[in-house]
Structures are given as structure tokens and as C-alpha cells.
Amino acid sequence: MAKSLIRVITCIITLLWSVFTFAQGPLKVSPNQRYLVKADGSAFFWLGDTAWELFHRLNREEATQYLNNRAAKGFTVIQAVALAEMDGLNTPNPYGDKPLLNNDPSTPNEAYFKHVDFIVDKAAELGLFIGLLPTWGDKVFKDRWGMGPEVFNPENAKTYGQWIGARYKDRKNIIWIMGGDRNPRNEQDLATWRALAAGVTDGVGGADKALMTFHPQPNDLQDGGSAKWFHNDAWLDFNMFQTGHCRENNVWDRIQVAYKKTPIKPVLDGETIYEDHPVCFNAKDLGTSSAYDVRKHAYLNVFAGACGHTYGCHDIWQMYDKTREPVNGPHFVWQEAMDLPGAGQMQFLRRLMESRPMLDRIPDQSLITSALAEHDRVQATRGKDYIFVYSSQGKPFTVNLAKISGKTLQATWYNPRNGETKVANKLPNVGQKVFTPPSSGYGQDWVLLLDDSTKGYQVPKQDRYGLLWNK
Secondary structure, three states: OHHHHHHHHHHHHHHHHHHHHHHOOOOEEOOOOOOEEOOOOOEEOEEEEEOOOHHHHOOHHHHHHHHHHHHHOOOOEEEEEOOOOOOOOOOOOOOOOOOEHHHOOOOEOHHHHHHHHHHHHHHHHOOOEEEEEOOOHHHOOOOOOOOOOOOOOHHHHHHHHHHHHHHOOOOOOEEEEEEOOOOOOOHHHHHHHHHHHHHHHHHHOOHHHOOEEEEOOOOOHHHOOOHHHHOOOOOOOOEEEOOOOOOOOOHHHHHHHHHOOOOOOOEEEOOOOOEOOEHHHOHHHHOEOOHHHHHHHHHHHHHOOOOEEEEOEHHHHOOOOOOOOOOOOOOOOHHHHOOOHHHHHHHHHHHHHHOOOOOOOEEOHHHEOOOOOHHHOEEEEEOOOEEEEEEOOOOOEEEEOOOOOOOEEEEEEEOOOOOOEEEEEEEEOOOEEEEOOOOOOOOOOEEEEEEEOOOOOOOOOOOOOOOOOOO
């Protein structure tokens, strides 16, 4: 009886919160150009999940199951593709519908997009934003993999963009993502992506109504992800990376390249190492990625200046089940993979970041006397009255104090594996101090919290009854 009552209360709270969340309008860039905020100016933390095949492979009951799981785990953004990668034009969705009539972008199939509508609206009910890719990149440029076919050019890309933008202009939980795992090769590709962005902008009724970015393939460190091609384009509101599926790829440096560009724009990693993925596509020698692998990238990215982070799981992006041929050998069907440990641990990152003022936070490696590299990386970030330091293997580190307000600091250790805290002693905010995490070794990552003790900040806490997050 008590559990049933809690479920009813949860549903009511969720519905009321979804109305409040989206009634004011879509997300926008913060005044300092570093973060995303809601229409009322409050900070928004992007905690994404990669569900590329969501619209294409799941029926409505399955999509609802998936979205409920992600909302309960604290995700805020679901990245999904209208014209999907896995033969998305020629293999129909579970209801037998294909997205385009005769594979023509100027003639979308109403029946297919009614299914997309359902999922977008269900996400809104749960307080979730949809990071919507109008198409996967292989429909512009097939490259060495991908099924295509290549159907877009600048003319029909704008027409399709206008259509899909107009269709979803009244849905306030849409974030637009151009690209889709392809880097522009030439002026024709650039013109096609720009035409699609222009079409969406027209369709929604103006740039102020379309928060937009671009999802690339991995590129060179100095390129800055999407910034390489589009940083000065007015439609690109924030930069996105794909840092790929290897363990060590200097994610902090990649974030910083885009972070330092002008004009200032927010940046985040939209596709990093997936949980349960063959590391560097070489499972024989390197194994598959773990919860620690994905957790480490998440904290290093965010502490290096990202406005959020996108988690991914190899079994979920493709919505693998035993009726399908797996891509690069998943281990779990998607229903099992939803509860892999790394997915559950992402909530602790969001809890931490939302526990302190987010909009004045900056990356600051000058806090650390020696930031260890690669496996032992230590990454620091701070606001005006707090400091977070992430030690990826629990190694001791030295902090340069007196960089935030307060004569006295409260020290707390935060465990990214379970969200538990260990309150330490207070200390004077002067000089340097060595901090030794509670444990060390592979997978023993820790975050040090240093707060101006006069602010009375609380430790990050979980919901007592496990109610849905987005409220």
C-alpha cells in the first residue's frame, strides 16, 4: 500500500514538474556564455544518455520503460536520431513505418513521426529533454561505415530542416543536434549541414527558439570538436565533442581548447567512452570498458570546464536485443544494460554539481601544485566559495589555498562510486595543504570538497524515497 501511494505521488510530482520545467520555454545559454540555463535563468546540468536508435528500434512500451529508467537515474537529456544509423531509412520501426517516403527528405512519413512525437512527449512528462538529431551523418556522407544511403544536399536539407523544425517548434524539451558522427569533408558537406541548421531555425521561428550544436566524429586535439568548422556560425550555441572510445585521450585538454575560444561558448563531451564497449575497438587486448572508465571521463570533462556530460552504453545506443546482429559484440540486451553500474553512478556527478552554485564555476588547475597526467590525473574546479578536486586513483595531492572566500574551510570527501561522503576537519584558508583520499588504487577515485565554512553548504544527498529526479 505504501509503495503504491509513493508511486502515485511520484507520478503527480513528475507531471507537475514537467509542466513547470517546459512551460517557460526552451533552454538557453547563460549570460556568461559558459553554461546552459532554463528560461527562468536557473542553472541546467546536462547529464545525457546516448540512445541513438530510440525512435527507430523501440516500440512505445519499450521506449516508456527506457525513459522511466533514465529519469529515475537522474539523466536530463536523451540523445536520439530521427533518421537512424542502423539502416534507418530502409528498415522500418516496430510499427512497420519508415521515416521518408521513397527515401526523399522532402516527403517525411507522418506515421513514423507520430511515433517520434509519442517518445518526445513521454520524455517531457518525465522532465527529460531530447537532444534531437534530425538525421545521422551517413545520410549526408556514408564514409567507411554506415548504411546510408546518401540522400541530402543543401537544397533538400533546408526543406527537411524547415519541416522538422516546424513540427517540434511547440515542444519545449527539444535541443537540436546537427551532424551525427561525421566530420565535414568539403564545402558541399559544410553547406548541407548549414542548410539543415538554417531550415530548423526557420521552422521553429527564429534562432532564439532553437538551442543547437553539432555532433562530430573524434578529431585532433587542437580542433575543438564542432568548433573546427562552426564555432563562428550564429546557429552553433555550444560546442560538442566526440572523444571516442579509448581510455586515455586527454579529455581535459580537448575541453580546454574549445573553452578558450572566442566568442565564448559552452562545451561538453557528447560521446566519450561507452560502458561495456570494446576499448579502442580492441576487446582482445584491452577488454571492455568499465563503470570506472566512464566515471573517470565524466568527472575529468566536467571539472575541465564542460557544462555537462553525456554518458553512453554500447548495448543501449544500438538498443541491442537477441533478435538483432550486434555491432562490435555487446554483452547485454538493452533492458539489462540500463542498470549497469556506470549508468547509476552518473547521478552522483549531477548531485555534486547541483549542490553548489554552478554558474560561477571555472576550471582552475592552478589550485593543484602538480596535476598528474593520464592514469593518475588530478583535476580541479572552483566557484567563488568552494573547490572540487578529483583524484582519479586516490593519489595524494597538494592544494594551493586562499583562492576562494572564507577564513576557514570545511573539507569533505565525496565518493563518486556511491555518493557517500566523509566529513573531514576544518582548516584555515591559507598556504598549501596535502590531502590524502580515503583509499587509493585503480578505480579508487575521490572528490575533495572544500567549502567556505560560513556558507553552510550541505553534502550532496540522494532522494530518501528514490522518487524521480526531475522535479
